[in-house]
Amino acid sequence: xxxxxxxxxxxxxxxxxxxxxxxxxxxxxxxxxxxxxxxxxxxxxxxxxxxxxxxxxxxxxxxxxxxxxxxxxxxxxxxxxxxxxxxxxxxxxxxxxxxxxxxxxxxxxxxxxxxxxxxxxxxxxxxxxxxxxxxxxxxxxxxxxxxxxxxxxxxxxxxxxxxxxxxxxxxxxxxxxxxxxxx
Amino acid sequence: xxxxxxxxxxxxxxxxxxxxxxxxxxxxxxxxxxxxxxxxxxxxxxxxxxxxxxxxxxxxxxxxxxxxxxxxxxxxxxxxxxxxxxxxxxxxxxxxxxxxxxxxxxxxxxxxxxxxxxxxxxxxxxxxxxxxxxxxxxxxxxxxxxxxxxxxxxxxxxxxxxxxxxxxxxxxxxxxxxxxxxxxxxxxxxxxxxxxxxxxxxxxxxxxxxxxxxxxxxxxxxxxxxxxxxxxxxxxxxxxxxxxxxxxxxxxxxxxxxxxxxxxxxxxxxxxxxxxxxxxxxxxxxxxxxxxxxxxxxxxxxxxxxxxxxxxxxxxxxxxxxxxxxxxxxxxxxxxxxxxxxxxxxxxxxxxxxxxxxxxxxxxxxxxxxxxxxxxxxxxxxxxxxxxxxxxxxxxxxxxxxxxxxxxxxxxxxxxxxxxxxxxxxxxxxxxxxxxxxxxxxxxxxxxxxxxxxxxxxxxx
Numbered sequence: 001x002x003x004x005x006x007x008x009x010x011x012x013x014x015x016x017x018x019x020x021x022x023x024x025x026x027x028x029x030x031x032x033x034x035x036x037x038x039x040x041x042x043x044x045x046x047x048x049x050x051x052x053x054x055x056x057x058x059x060x061x062x063x064x065x066x067x068x069x070x071x072x073x074x075x076x077x078x079x080x081x082x083x084x085x086x087x088x089x090x091x092x093x094x095x096x097x098x099x100x101x102x103x104x105x106x107x108x109x110x111x112x113x114x115x116x117x118x119x120x121x122x123x124x125x126x127x128x129x130x131x132x133x134x135x136x137x138x139x140x141x142x143x144x145x146x147x148x149x150x151x152x153x154x155x156x157x158x159x160x161x162x163x164x165x166x167x168x169x170x171x172x173x174x175x176x177x178x179x180x181x182x183x
Numbered sequence: 184x185x186x187x188x189x190x191x192x193x194x195x196x197x198x199x200x201x202x203x204x205x206x207x208x209x210x211x212x213x214x215x216x217x218x219x220x221x222x223x224x225x226x227x228x229x230x231x232x233x234x235x236x237x238x239x240x241x242x243x244x245x246x247x248x249x250x251x252x253x254x255x256x257x258x259x260x261x262x263x264x265x266x267x268x269x270x271x272x273x274x275x276x277x278x279x280x281x282x283x284x285x286x287x288x289x290x291x292x293x294x295x296x297x298x299x300x301x302x303x304x305x306x307x308x309x310x311x312x313x314x315x316x317x318x319x320x321x322x323x324x325x326x327x328x329x330x331x332x333x334x335x336x337x338x339x340x341x342x343x344x345x346x347x348x349x350x351x352x353x354x355x356x357x358x359x360x361x362x363x364x365x366x367x368x369x370x371x372x373x374x375x376x377x378x379x380x381x382x383x384x385x386x387x388x389x390x391x392x393x394x395x396x397x398x399x400x401x402x403x404x405x406x407x408x409x410x411x412x413x414x415x416x417x418x419x420x421x422x423x424x425x426x427x428x429x430x431x432x433x434x435x436x437x438x439x440x441x442x443x444x445x446x447x448x449x450x451x452x453x454x455x456x457x458x459x460x461x462x463x464x465x466x467x468x469x470x471x472x473x474x475x476x477x478x479x480x481x482x483x484x485x486x487x488x489x490x491x492x493x494x495x496x497x498x499x500x501x502x503x504x505x506x507x508x509x510x511x512x513x514x515x516x517x518x519x520x521x522x523x524x525x526x527x528x529x530x531x532x533x534x535x536x537x538x539x540x541x542x543x544x545x546x547x548x549x550x551x552x553x554x555x556x557x558x559x560x561x562x563x564x565x566x567x568x569x570x571x572x573x574x575x576x577x578x579x580x581x582x583x584x585x586x587x588x589x590x591x592x593x594x595x596x597x598x599x600x601x602x603x604x605x606x607x608x609x610x611x612x613x614x615x616x617x618x619x620x621x622x623x624x625x626x627x628x629x630x631x632x633x634x635x636x637x638x639x640x641x642x643x644x
Contacts, residue, residue: 043489156271
């Protein structure tokens with residue numbers, strides 16, 4: 001009888017130790033106050049923010065450092081205006097197709113395809129449909145319109161302005177024009 | 184031409200019939216009824232033929248090829264239209280039927296609208312203006328390149344009945360049923376074995392008891408165990424053995440205590456439950472979306488970036504349901520509910536295809552967390568060193584639930600810095616210092632450690 005009790009106690013101890021080893025909870029820390037920053041860290045929850053959300057949009061009417069104001073609205077009329085007048089600030093020496101390709105392959109090729117023929121992986125797998133070719137006659141895209149679409153999105157495509165910086169957007173636009181010419 | 188054909192056929196047929204009936208007529212001249220009937224059959228046959236011909240020609244003119252239509256639809260229309268769901272534009276299943284029945288608009292109107300909708304709107308067309316205003320005054324892209332045949336094909340595709348969902352669910356349940364059956368049979372075998380053992384034990388006890396009873400009855404003495412020293416007492420009295428055991432226990436407990444203290448603060452394998460079940464396997468693995476599509480700031484900043492929900496919506500505005508492979512645990516319903524959670528957080532009304540403005544921040548649980556006293560910069564490793572994300576984060580593209588792959592200890596950092604050669608190709612920044620340092624160390628390729636990757640102040644300051 002005593003032996004049985006001993007075995008039971010041992011089993012309870014082992015199982016409690018095993019259950020502490022839970023991968024969904026973080027481990028114990030040694031001297032945790034050296035781990036936590038007294039200053040605010042990116043993406044952490046702090047009470048001074050509404051709903052503790054530190055990832056917030058810039059205050060309305062302000063422009064973050066290194067960013068510039070884009071003087072075109074998101075409407076179709078503004079798209080047409082951008083198509084008509086907006087030109088790339090990059091001259092031929094600044095256009096870097098290698099970098100444009102690198103960025104294009106990350107941000108565009110999943111839908112538009114690496115060649116710009118509208119046959120990206122998501123289209124081939126029938127997750128997203130209706131991606132036009134870049135040389136589609138009805139659309140007749142140019143650098144200004146490409147930049148506008150990257151900035152605001154169009155139809156089912158969303159805005160990609162927060163994934164690409166201004167100069168990077170122009171590099172991608174230049175690369176898209178190259179793809180269009182090659183199609 | 185067709186008309187000529189018809190006339191020819193009618194003439195020819197009537198002649199034939201006359202001939203064939205003339206031969207019979209000889210026998211039935213006095214029967215007038217028969218004659219009338221004869222004419223009637225010929226007429227009805229004629230009518231039928233004409234009807235058939237005209238009907239088939241009209242079919243030929245209007246019927247399109249749904250297969251071709253699907254391809255055309257996917258390249259030209261699907262950016263804004265879905266068959267069964269309102270998107271940027273209205274849902275298009277049975278569009279022709281609906282327009283004809285409800286609005287009295289024919290195919291010419293549809294063709295005009297497809298080729299240049301803004302012209303239709305400008306002409307003051309009532310329904311055109313209604314639909315234009317209903318969808319926020321966004322003009323449909325003009326498609327002047329589509330021929331009549333193309334439009335017929337597309338309309339034929341939209342006129343198809345909705346295909347029944349594939350019977351995946353049935354297969355899955357059958358499979359689980361088979362599995363559970365296997366479980367039952369296993370349980371049965373195990374149960375039978377257990378019963379057998381119990382019976383054996385009872386049998387042995389009973390045999391033992393009867394033997395003892397026999398011995399008692401026959402006055403046979405069963406020798407009791409002599410007063411032997413118990414084993415444990417002998418063990419305790421042996422001092423050498425006790426010393427060895429004590430040393431063994433001390434060493435092993437020191438080993439386990441060291442092991443426990445060394446893993447404090449290390450979260451390797453940490454796999455928290457996230458507020459929205461995001462499968463890296465589906466996104467990065469199956470669909471092959473680049474890591475940096477969502478974690479875009481890994482290229483340019485210290486943090487890799489948790490994508491804001493608008494990045495999710497870049498695809499999930501169109502992808503509103505899951506159609507990939509499922510398991511019993513992760514069913515289509517499960518994934519669809521997770522997409523609904525995203526819609527709720529970002530405030531997207533999927534039925535009306537618009538944002539409601541009621542948003543709710545998603546409290547993702549942080550997995551990789553370096554202590555405050557260690558500095559780490561993503562852009563330095565991703566953009567400058569050109570490391571793959573998987574080097575540190577492991578096979579993320581296979582993880583249904585994300586977990587911490589690496590220990591993220593200092594020893595782990597240092598080890599990599601010692602072993603990894605610095606990528607100097609096409610990087611002018613390193614050209615000069617690389618030349619000088621490789622001369623100093625007498626090596627061709629510098630490791631990160633030789634470039635100063637082991638200096639304390641590089642990460643701790």
